[in-house]
Amino acid sequence: MKAIYTFGNGQAEGRADMKDLLGGKGANLAEMNLIGVPVPPGFTITTEICTLYNQKGREAVVEMIKDDVMKSVAHIEKLTGNKFNDPSNPQLVSVRSGAPVSMPGMMDTVLNLGINDAVAETLAQKSGNPRFAWDSYRRFVQMYGDVVLGMKPTNKTDIDPFEAIIEELKEKKGVKFDTELDVDDLKELVKRFKAAVKENTGKDFPTDAYDQLWGAIYAVFDSWNNDRAILYRRMNQIPEEYGTAVNVQAMVYGNMGNNSATGVCFSRDAGTGENLFNGEYLINAQGEDVVAGVRTPQQIMTEGSRRWAKLQGISEEERAAKYPSLEESMPECAKQLVDIQQKLEEHYRDMQDMEFTIQDGKLWLLQTRNGKRTGAAMVKIAMDLLREGAIDEKTVIKRMEPGKLDELLHPVFDKAAVKNAKVMAKGLPASPGAATGQIVFFADDAEEWASRKKKVIMVRLETSPEDLRGMNVAQGILTARGGMTSHAAVVARGMGKCCVSGAGEIKVDYKARTVEMGGKTYNEGDWISINGSTGEVYDGLVATVDADLSGDFAAVMSLAEKYSKMDVYTNADSPRDASVARKLGAHGIGLCRTEHMFFEGDRIKAMREMIIAPDEAARRVALAKLLPLQRGDFEGIFEAMDGYEVTIRLLDPPLQVTVAAVWATPIPRSPRCRPAQSSRLLST
């Protein structure tokens, strides 16, 4: 069994199609080498070794791969001319996990591994930049302490112990940014960090580079079985035997001074799909700095930079002076990056999400992968690639995540507005969409308010058939009880109406006409907004934008039509539902329920007569009253479905529900045991 695959200097033992063995990251690092993209040399320990590690234990695996690891480190040394664990000519490495599929919860990145006091001194001398050396050192102790030694807080709201030390020091010095700390400050941080490690783990911080390396490798393998990773695998049905690979790579430094930088970029816009290379970078920075939000990242392209400045209300002069694009600050590197991103996109034939570092004016790629994207971007990018001739029609279909189309069908919240919105409660994302309106608690109020052109959101403990009319005119529905198949959820989805169900923390008081959530009491008429795609409930008005069903969406749908061998019908109980579904491509009605039709207006009276009819003759009299009404319902639906099949289901409610709805009497609902006679009653 080959345990390790090396790469570097335009050569690699692995390939892009070896994701199962090398993980996504490792396979793509190998592939980038093969197609001539500059990647720091390194090696990947396979996922099979991870599986063995978990089966046979640490010692057996170390025994097995020890020699290979030493050889692979020598491979890096040969290509860089430096030595790992040698203070006179030190080589540092990064260690990163990489499973075959993206997996949050796994061990993250450790940078600058191999550093200690003596190495830091050498780096300071050799680079002539002591700040760089000690900044790298303090970063390493922090990352190693957090991810390898397990000091990263598990609770999101807890403060990282190392960040706390940094904040303390910055406060003492009266400075705002990490970059304002001088060499002595950084040395002080390293000292305090190590003391924190000793205090927390009871052990001295490891100074030997190989001890550090093995510690990091164990940590990656161990993280495959941490609680978060197990939970994520279970939820996403990722097989446990996949395992994760470990990537060890020569360090390149983005924090070596003002001619160095680090950044992330996308070959197209991941939000809108626009074919616009974009990304962010920071000068004199490393790793997570760009996404950590401590400093303001700058845009890579000048056009993007101008758009950004406009949104931020920053003048062109200020932008150019304080936040120049990479094109402006390092034009050579920017040009090279533009070429590489294009090369990678053409090679992978999909939008790429890339990480890069510039060390002293030289550009290196550290990662590339197919970028995550919104539903809108998914559709636009696939259709653009088809038109560009990069992919064929079948690939377009395979690339779609059907569930994501939902995002395109319903009105959506304006992204900027939702960012600033205050979340008051959270329920189930029962029916996607965005709704904003005034709170009402009862169906008749909803109808009455809507008739006065008011936008309402119905807030209920739960809904029942008599709430239908109210739900129909409401912008959205919020319930305290009920799951994804509750009445409210099913009906709302059918109506294409936004619904959040089962928001258990909200307290609805029908009598006082109030709802309490997030520590605030809302009265009837107060404004709230609900997000049926996330289950979030926001305070007040949040702006929305309409969905657009033409263009690329329509094009993808016609491709689906072309290749599909099975038809799609709709469940629709009214002409309105039927025509909405037709517009969305339904070729018939597979289920038209007739229950709801009996709860409208005068029909309830005839229904009551029928149910309590003492004999068949009396029942027939009552039924005769319903006949013309039903006939009218069906005519409307047949007309809306001209040319297509319409499947009408004969009446089928549990009798106790019908009775409860007809008399609006609360009857405790037993688990559904439905009298089949109810259907026979009416087909006679």
Place this chain on the structure above:
Amino acid sequence: MQARAIIEAALNVKAKGIDVHPKIMVPLIGVKNEIQMQADIINRVAQEVFTERGETVAYKVGTMIEIPRAALVADQIAQVVDFFSFGTNDLTQMTFGYSRDDAGKFLAIYKNLGILKVDPFQVLDQEGVGQLVEMACRKGRATKPELNLGICGEHGGEPSSVKFCARLGMNYVSCSPYRVPIARLAAAQAAVEAE
């Protein structure tokens, strides 16, 4: 009354030039004689209306397969009907023995404990409930090769369930209007993946 309303409505719109294709579906059938009796009534009423109006319209009579027993005796039931429509909400409920209205309380716990991977009311349980569906399709078509098959539960708009239905050779899936595009795409994916 409902059969009469359907047939009369169909004749009325046909007279207006509408191309109408009514299918009458009987729910909650578990025994062949049950649906036989219902189909007889529907056919009798239809004939009465045709005679009254002096005009006819083509219609189909079918049943929902939502009671496990119906799936087990699908070959017998197919003798009586033109189509099956799987009501997978109730079929799931009765196969698992979970009450749909109460399942919300314990499904989350079951998922956390790893007893269930997903909510079977959202994602069709192909391993268990799926066997009943597969068997009913097979038995139904053995009796009547041209039997029309479809699904009308919540699962009709869930991608993995839609693909399962496509693999079984169903004629259609039916889902709520806003899920139609999702189902169309999943159906296309099933066809492309099968190649």
